[in-house]
Amino acid sequence: MESQPLLKVEHISKRFPGVQALDDVDFEVYPGEILGLVGENGAGKSTLIKIVSGVYSKDQGQIWFRGQMVEPRSPQEAQMMGISTIYQELALVPHLSVAENLFLNREPQRLPALGMVDFGQMKRDAEAILADLGVQISPDRPVKELTVAGQQMVEIAKAVSRHADLVLMDEPTSALSGKEVDALFALMQRLKERGVSLVFISHRLEEVLQVVDRVMVMRDGRRVETLPIAEATQAEVIKLMVGREVTLFPKEEAQIGTPVLEVRNLSGNTVNNVSLTVHRGEIVGLGGLVGAGRTEVARLICGADRRTSGQVLVDGRVVDIQSPGDALQHGIGFVPEDRKLHGLVLGMDVKENITMAILRRISGWLAVIHARKQREIAEQYVNALSIATPSLTQLAKNLSGGTQQKVVVAKWLSARPKVLIMDEPTRGIDVGAKAEVHAIMTRLAKEGIGILMISSEMPELIGMSDRVVVMCQGRVTGEFQHEELTQENVVACATQFLTVGTESGQENTGAD
Amino acid sequence: MGKAETSTVSRDIAARRRAAPTGLVGFLGRLLRTTEVVMFVVVVSFVVLSTIINPRFLGLDNAKTLTRDIAILGIAAIGEGFAILTGNIDLSVGSLYGLGGVLIAYFIVTRGMAISIAIPLTLFIGLVLGLIHGLFVTKLKMHGFLITLVTMGVARGVCLVLTKGWPIIDLPRAYTVIGQGHIFNIPVPVIIFVTIVAATFFLLRFTYIGRQIYAAGGNIEAARLSGVNVDNRIILCFVISAVCSSLVGMIQAGRLTLGHPGAGSGYELSAITACIVGGLSFAGGEGSVLGIAIGAALIGVLQNAMIMLNVSPYWHQIVIGMVLLLAIVFDYVRRRRRV
Numbered sequence: 001m002e003s004q005p006l007l008k009v010e011h012i013s014k015r016f017p018g019v020q021a022l023d024d025v026d027f028e029v030y031p032g033e034i035l036g037l038v039g040e041n042g043a044g045k046s047t048l049i050k051i052v053s054g055v056y057s058k059d060q061g062q063i064w065f066r067g068q069m070v071e072p073r074s075p076q077e078a079q080m081m082g083i084s085t086i087y088q089e090l091a092l093v094p095h096l097s098v099a100e101n102l103f104l105n106r107e108p109q110r111l112p113a114l115g116m117v118d119f120g121q122m123k124r125d126a127e128a129i130l131a132d133l134g135v136q137i138s139p140d141r142p143v144k145e146l147t148v149a150g151q152q153m154v155e156i157a158k159a160v161s162r163h164a165d166l167v168l169m170d171e172p173t174s175a176l177s178g179k180e181v182d183a184l185f186a187l188m189q190r191l192k193e194r195g196v197s198l199v200f201i202s203h204r205l206e207e208v209l210q211v212v213d214r215v216m217v218m219r220d221g222r223r224v225e226t227l228p229i230a231e232a233t234q235a236e237v238i239k240l241m242v243g244r245e246v247t248l249f250p251k252e253e254a255q256i257g258t259p260v261l262e263v264r265n266l267s268g269n270t271v272n273n274v275s276l277t278v279h280r281g282e283i284v285g286l287g288g289l290v291g292a293g294r295t296e297v298a299r300l301i302c303g304a305d306r307r308t309s310g311q312v313l314v315d316g317r318v319v320d321i322q323s324p325g326d327a328l329q330h331g332i333g334f335v336p337e338d339r340k341l342h343g344l345v346l347g348m349d350v351k352e353n354i355t356m357a358i359l360r361r362i363s364g365w366l367a368v369i370h371a372r373k374q375r376e377i378a379e380q381y382v383n384a385l386s387i388a389t390p391s392l393t394q395l396a397k398n399l400s401g402g403t404q405q406k407v408v409v410a411k412w413l414s415a416r417p418k419v420l421i422m423d424e425p426t427r428g429i430d431v432g433a434k435a436e437v438h439a440i441m442t443r444l445a446k447e448g449i450g451i452l453m454i455s456s457e458m459p460e461l462i463g464m465s466d467r468v469v470v471m472c473q474g475r476v477t478g479e480f481q482h483e484e485l486t487q488e489n490v491v492a493c494a495t496q497f498l499t500v501g502t503e504s505g506q507e508n509t510g511a512d
Numbered sequence: 513m514g515k516a517e518t519s520t521v522s523r524d525i526a527a528r529r530r531a532a533p534t535g536l537v538g539f540l541g542r543l544l545r546t547t548e549v550v551m552f553v554v555v556v557s558f559v560v561l562s563t564i565i566n567p568r569f570l571g572l573d574n575a576k577t578l579t580r581d582i583a584i585l586g587i588a589a590i591g592e593g594f595a596i597l598t599g600n601i602d603l604s605v606g607s608l609y610g611l612g613g614v615l616i617a618y619f620i621v622t623r624g625m626a627i628s629i630a631i632p633l634t635l636f637i638g639l640v641l642g643l644i645h646g647l648f649v650t651k652l653k654m655h656g657f658l659i660t661l662v663t664m665g666v667a668r669g670v671c672l673v674l675t676k677g678w679p680i681i682d683l684p685r686a687y688t689v690i691g692q693g694h695i696f697n698i699p700v701p702v703i704i705f706v707t708i709v710a711a712t713f714f715l716l717r718f719t720y721i722g723r724q725i726y727a728a729g730g731n732i733e734a735a736r737l738s739g740v741n742v743d744n745r746i747i748l749c750f751v752i753s754a755v756c757s758s759l760v761g762m763i764q765a766g767r768l769t770l771g772h773p774g775a776g777s778g779y780e781l782s783a784i785t786a787c788i789v790g791g792l793s794f795a796g797g798e799g800s801v802l803g804i805a806i807g808a809a810l811i812g813v814l815q816n817a818m819i820m821l822n823v824s825p826y827w828h829q830i831v832i833g834m835v836l837l838l839a840i841v842f843d844y845v846r847r848r849r850r851v
Binding site: 302304323324325327328329334336341342343344345346347348352356357359360362363366367368369411415 | 718719720721723724726727730731733734735736737738739740741797798
């Protein structure tokens with residue numbers, strides 16, 4: 001590693017109203033290295049990235065890039081300097097082709113006086129760029145037809161083709177499946193070999209430790225430590241992030257009872273003839289790639305989407321579920337994947353969100369809600385789940401991701417379900433909160449609730465499940481008891497129908 | 513699972529709490545950040561200002577006219593507010609206002625129907641139209657903007673067909689009480705308005721139906737997955753909106769003793785403005801009925817003041833439009849800052 005850093009940041013501080021987001025942070029990125037940036041939500045990772053990429057202004061401190069002091073005032077300016085950012089939300093034009101996106105606003109021209117685009121040249125250049133990076137995507141395809149992973153590749157190719165020396169990636173893997181992540185990592189390695197430096201933010205620690213050269217841990221707006229990868233163990237990094245020891249996957253044996261949820265030959269909305277059973281006290285993991293139809297199964301079970309065939313049994317009796325309201329009546333709760341989109345009403349407070357599913361039940365004459373009952377129930381679950389809210393009237397939008405997730409879980413618990421379907425229950429939340437959610441799941445299982453957990457995170461799937469059902473392309477392709485669970489087993493089933501180049505009928509986005 | 517690890521949030525909140533001044537200053541500061549309170553202060557200053565310029569502004573006669581105007585706009589605005597709460601919009605307010613007035617006059621004068629039948633019948637027609645709006649919005653997943661735009665055109669057409677373009681005049685004295693009458697010097701429309709405000713406040717604040725309306729407006733998917741019958745809540749909102757518009761038309765017909773086919777034309781502009789000024793968000797799920805009432809008061813005072821201060825009526829629409837622009841910009845800025 002060369003001694004001269006590509007990017008050197010000194011004494012950066014940033015204050016938002018009421019919060020010191022960054023407090024005197026220093027860090028360096030060397031040419032051709034991948035630096036991992038980890039920390040809990042609110043630790044200041046994204047703020048730091050946004051200052052370097054010109055989205056936010058800094059209050060104090062200096063940024064040195066290629067030995068010169070710089071002060072990017074907008075992402076465009078940062079890009080001109082050679083600092084590109086790949087955001088979670090992609091900045092591509094969906095209806096234009098890959099090539100058009102790569103050359104947006106710098107299209108090769110023919111007859112410049114007429115402003116004609118030289119499409120032939122553009123396509124050849126685009127092919128060259130993509131081939132150079134080993135990305136197998138046709139430059140003619142409209143971007144909207146690509147998977148998220150494919151779009152990300154295009155975004156990275158775009159950045160690199162604009163001579164970015166430093167690529168900042170904020171949670172690039174959160175929407176990718178395992179195989180796509182591997183392809184992304186391969187691409188990152190190739191960039192590194194070409195001398196490009198990368199800063200990689202992710203909540204998934206295993207991933208970070210797999211791909212980076214050094215890992216920088218942040219907490220409360222400060223840099224806690226920077227470790228070379230050789231010295232960074234997962235346990236050590238988590239301890240630094242949280243500031244204490246955390247037990248991951250606190251799964252304990254629960255008494256497994258009679259079947260509480262049985263699904264027979266369920267079909268509809270990309271789901272094909274799925275059958276599965278969840279017993280009392282059992283945590284059943286539903287594994288597979290993103291797009292395998294797992295969320296769809298959950299939505300069909302709880303009546304959010306219409307099924308074309310199949311039966312759902314609760315406690316051995318066939319139940320007729322036409323809407324989420326019916327599912328609730330029969331004791332099926334659904335904690336959806338995206339808590340902001342599907343789980344919470346962000347503009348309402350903790351109390352109202354927790355009691356949302358039981359409002360009718362706690363209302364009396366003239367539909368008037370029993371305020372005291374509502375408060376008591378909300379209080380009970382805030383305490384039971386240690387929901388970190390200053391009051392019951394705190395708006396949901398002001399809570400952190402982990403706390404929000406617990407509110408969604410509380411909402412369903414207050415409805416006293418027999419079965420809880422949890423779609424990616426710990427996606428995008430802190431390590432500490434994650435362990436808490438897992439502990440809650442363990443406790444619920446012990447209380448006799450059956451849990452169906454959808455998870456794309458292999459360690460979570462293997463660590464928390466008594467049994468795992470694996471899906472691929474809308475069908476069940478495997479089932480494993482806890483003892484026979486291995487990553488290899490699950491992956492083999494998850495990719496059973498997939499051959500290279502035909503992933504879900506979509507673009508194979510990576511080089512193998 | 514102790515309290516020690518309470519994550520970032522509690523830290524952020526603690527920091528925010530420290531930043532916020534406590535005591536009386538803090539209380540007043542927080543109060544001033546409530547849209548309802550700010551708008552109320554604006555309305556009062558407007559009244560004071562107008563009275564200083566023209567002392568007759570607060571005279572009994574003008575006070576009656578003013579409160580009646582506010583009441584009529586307020587009823588329409590509350591109806592519109594229900595549609596906006598669900599994240600939709602109702603563009604048919606002005607046309608249903610016209611239709612309500614024409615229908616009541618048509619039933620009573622042209623058809624010689626008893627008042628006690630004509631009133632519920634007209635309201636029922638409004639209810640059915642609202643039901644149709646709601647069904648289109650929920651079952652066909654159509655934005656309320658579109659289906660109410662259709663009604664905006666069709667209902668106005670029906671007014672013209674029924675009246676052949678001429679007002680239906682000479683509504684009987686027994687009916688016109690609804691627009692012109694007083695009880696203890698309080699105009700009847702004001703009494704109707706206050707009753708509706710109270711009922712709406714009760715519905716939205718204390719009943720599960722009201723809270724579910726907010727939930728459906730705030731995040732329809734989350735509400736649906738929580739077992740809330742969001743379709744029924746949205747349909748109810750459109751029904752209330754259409755019934756309120758028809759009622760306003762009926763009151764105004766009573767006030768003028770006639771059903772005019774052009775009545776209420778463009779009234780949705782005033783109704784929407786009152787809602788947004790009063791703190792409702794176009795995104796839905798946010799705002800209160802008190803806000804709407806204050807918004808209506810502001811628009812009413814503004815219009816009345818323009819008349820009292822001899823501003824040409826041609827300018828009124830422009831002024832209202834500008835107020836709407838201000839309120840929308842405020843709403844957007846506020847929402848963007850929150851992200």
